Amino acid sequence: MKTRITELFGIKYPVICGGMMWLCKPELCAAISNAGGLGNITAGNYNSGEELRMAIRQAKQLTDKPFGINITMLPSFRITPEIYDDWFRVCCEEQVAAIEVSGAPAKKYIPMVREAGVKIMHKVGSVRHAVNIEKMGYDAVLAAGIEEGGHPLNDDVTTMVLTPRIAESIDIPVISTGGIADGRGLAAALALGAEGVMMATRFIATTECLVHPRIWEEMIGRQEMDTTLICKTVGLQGRALKNQLVDEILAVEEKGGTLNDLMPLLTGKRSEAAWENGDVDSAALMVGQSIGLIQDVVSCQKLLDTMVADAEAIFRKNAAR
Ligand SMILES: Cc1cc2nc3c(=O)[nH]c(=O)nc-3n(C[C@H](O)[C@H](O)[C@H](O)COP(=O)(O)O)c2cc1C
Known part of the structure; x- marks a missing residue:
């Protein structure tokens, strides 16, 4: 399944793991990347650039495939402006495939990130933010609907409406997120104009996610x-x-x-x-x-293989109608 997103990140499947505080650590990240998606390490799990660097190096021991780093730019007592600087610098020095930013735009870091050849995407909940992000020079936009776990924008627009609205409003590739957990969601997102999906909740129910x-x-x-x-x-x-x-x-x-x-x-x-x-x-x-779509705990490999096969079957079935 080739889209502008598989091309952008050099991945097999257009499925990306979203940042998850406390959960997106090297083991899960590598399992998703090895399975053909884009794994994620969430910078917020670490208190400094060097701690993040250690996690990136651990993931590199576990996979030779591309993976991304989530940097959440929300007001924080713990994360100082210096730590944000260090996280972005370390991502560039370690040449990670991608950075997923949420919250405030990472405008000041974009020249450095682009020069390092690292791709950068931003999670937004509105058309106006997507347009702004494109103007700043980001590589891709994540359209995050109100269904999503984490912190959806208080515009409260659903993924079903937000994805096509953003896709028709900008030229850089759009990734749909919020409420997607299987091949049906992937097929729907592609039909709505997205070129890939981001999931988080579904990845908690995988054997490689280190939860109780x-x-x-x-x-x-x-x-x-x-x-x-x-x-x-x-x-x-x-x-x-x-x-x-x-x-x-x-x-x-x-x-x-x-x-x-x-x-x-x-x-x-x-x-x-x-x-x-x-x-x-x-x-x-x-x-x-x-969470309502989750019925089993499976390996990341099984999850992604099944999801993509199911989405392709939906397209074949519809083409034959
Ligand atoms: C347990 C959990 C923790 C999350 N933590 C973050 C985070 O630290 N930063 C962030 O940008 N998004 C965070 N998110 C949001 C996800 O990255 C993603 O945008 C969203 O969960 C997608 O919707 P879904 O859960 O329906 O797949 C979190 C989501 C979950 C489920």
Whole structure:
């Protein structure tokens, strides 16, 4: 399956893993890249450029295929401007295939990234942001609908509408993300004008994702209505799995609580621990509505092979109608 995205990143399948705080580490990254997709290491897991460099080198030991680095440019107490500088510099020095940016645009880094031959894409939730990103010189845009796990834009536009709207508004390739977990989603995204898909939630239910087995049970057992938007009232909208802690967060928001009131409930330490120990009710687990499409835990290889074969079968079936 060749598209402008497989060409851009030098990958077999037009399937990319999105950044996932605490989960996108070298092992999962390499498994996805070895399976023909574009794996991801999330820079936010590391506290310095050198820590990120070690993770990149670990992934390079596990795969000789291209992979990307997620850099999330959201307000943070932990990540200083110097750390952002170091992350971008290390990505260039290590010649990673791609950088996936979310949050604020990485305008000041683009000349350095381009000179290093590293491809750069940005995750957006609106046409206006996509147009802006293209003007800045990015290589590709990710159209992220409100269904996605993580932090969808508060324009609240679905992937189904956002993908074709962005595809008709810019010339650089578009990758669809949010709500995609199988070959049907891949076929739909390509039909809507995207040249590839990004998934995150689906990759949690793979044998190479280092989470507690109770998390896998949850990924299979929960349905599409089991996520909700949190932190809308404090301007930091996120989509998370409904659970005890998320109920507490929503209760604080309902009483007019501030970001300061919410911070103890949102700490990264909680999520990091919950993924590891399987205590599903103790953290806001930022998963997408695509959780409803997950029925099994499989290897990344099986997931990607099946997904692409299913998408191709859909196109063949439709062509024969
Ligand atoms: C557990 C989890 C953590 C995430 N963390 C980040 C992150 O740190 N930075 C980011 O840009 N996106 C993050 N995302 C969003 C994903 O990269 C991706 O855009 C989104 O999940 C796609 O939708 P899907 O979950 O339906 O596949 C996260 C998603 C999940 C599921």
